[in-house]
Amino acid sequence: MPKIVTLPGDGIGPEVTAAAVQVLREVAPDLTFEEHAIGGAAYDAHGDPFPQRTRDALRDVDAVLLGTVGGAQNSPWNSLARPMRPESGLLALRKALGCYANLRPVRVQPGLEHLSPLKPELARGVDILIVRELLGGVYFDGDRKLDGDTAYNTMRYTTPEVERVAKMAFWAAEQRKGRVTSVDKANVLEVSELWRRDVQALRDREYRSIHLNHEYVDSVAMLIVSDPSRYDVIVTENLFGDILSDLAAVIPGSLGLMPSASLGDGAGLFEPIHGSAPDIAGKGVANPAAAIMSAAMLLRHGLGRSDAANQIERAVALALREEPTRDLGGKADTKTFTHAVMEAIGTPVG
Known part of the structure; x- marks a missing residue:
């Protein structure tokens, strides 16, 4: 069974990563998941933004799903020596995986x-x-x-x-x-x-x-x-x-709609490009669309499952029209939007 390492990270990272994992379990129930720390959360817990236990987990993995890394401008993490800052953990992660190409799709959804x-x-x-x-x-x-x-x-x-x-x-x-x-x-x-x-x-x-x-x-x-x-x-x-x-x-129209894939010779790294948004962390209002679409890219580029990726992307497009999140002028919170995506996955095409 394919093994996915999840790195929820900082701020809204754990919330949007949980939403992406929920959707992945729906379309690919054979996947296994293992969670580890990265960024500021890893520094707080282990004294290192990219601890050895996280490095070790990447040795036998099929893909990595990342949340967000970093904190507010006045975060105490920013006063650390550069190698200990959250962003240094992200750079080290990319290098450890050998991800030399970052793919960022910029797509305006029809009707939006x-x-x-x-x-x-x-x-x-x-x-x-x-x-x-x-x-x-x-x-x-x-x-x-x-x-x-x-x-x-x-x-x-x-x-x-x-x-x-x-x-x-x-x-x-x-x-x-x-x-x-x-x-x-x-x-x-x-x-x-x-x-x-x-x-x-x-x-x-x-x-x-x-x-x-x-x-x-x-x-x-x-x-x-x-x-x-x-x-x-x-x-x-x-x-x-x-x-x-x-x-x-x-x-x-929103960073909440921007997924990415970082690819190289080994396991790929998949992450939304938005920041950690510490001002809304823990409030359950973050837009998980980019994280969910990053999960679709994981299926397509990391596991070669284009059909399942298409299924997710279609469901996200439907959910964006029916249950837009607050950053898109709607009222849906993280849980509501994720539920809309899950329901759309089961909607027949046509």
């Missing part, structure tokens, strides 16, 4: 265009997949220092790192509209020159059916909100991908 801050005619039909390199670049390079009034970080990439994430983007595009936009800053950064060169060479060598274009990150930051339908699959490096995916996340 009014939730987007964009005009309905711009939001309608938006369906973008952002593929972000996750283990390289400025976030992971060891050549960094803060010394008095001087500080530096280094952005570094190698051809193998670029090619492996580009392959993920091209593979995804083959199953969508066949278009990839590679994002860089090649007019001023040598590392972006390497990125552009290697992505283009890989396309010309192995993916000639894919339409590839290159755009600068500042241009994409403008166009992704002024003309989002121009994009199918976007692939970019770690820092640019972090910023662009958060920018694009506003298009559907």
Whole structure:
């Protein structure tokens, strides 16, 4: 039986993770679950945001379902040395799993265009997949220092790192509209020159059916909100991908609608992209849609069960129309929305 490790984490993480697990048990009763600590909760319990017992649990696992990591801006966790902060536990988790590609779908649900801050005619039909390199670049390079009034970080990439994430983007595009936009800053950064060169060479060598274009990150930051339908699959490096995916996340109208999958050579990591929302933690009002859709991505990309994933995604779409949560202008709390998803799973298609 497939083994899933759940890492509920901090804030609303335990609430939305419980909802996702409830839905997973409904569509895939053969799954087994094992819960462990991550982030601030792990530091409080074990003195480490990514304790050894959590690391050990990942050695024999089929997929990992993560809740949220971190606390409020004034959280005491933020005063800790950087390696002990909750976010450091998340970075270490990604590295331990070897998850080098983060997939973030940005999709406006039919009938929910009014939730987007964009005009309905711009939001309608938006369906973008952002593929972000996750283990390289400025976030992971060891050549960094803060010394008095001087500080530096280094952005570094190698051809193998670029090619492996580009392959993920091209593979995804083959199953969508066949278009990839590679994002860089090649007019001023040598590392972006390497990125552009290697992505283009890989396309010309192995993916000639894919339409590839290159755009600068500042241009994409403008166009992704002024003309989002121009994009199918976007692939970019770690820092640019972090910023662009958060920018694009506003298009559907709520971070509560944004799932993600982090993939590599081993078990995948699946998580909603919203934060820990400590202001509503424990109140039972968090929107669990992103966590539930992350569970669908777990089934599709982690276990190869696309039919079950489609079943969940269809049920979430129905629940969003019938029982929208408070962040979407409705009244449903976490439990009510999850119940609506469970009921929709049993609704016949058509």
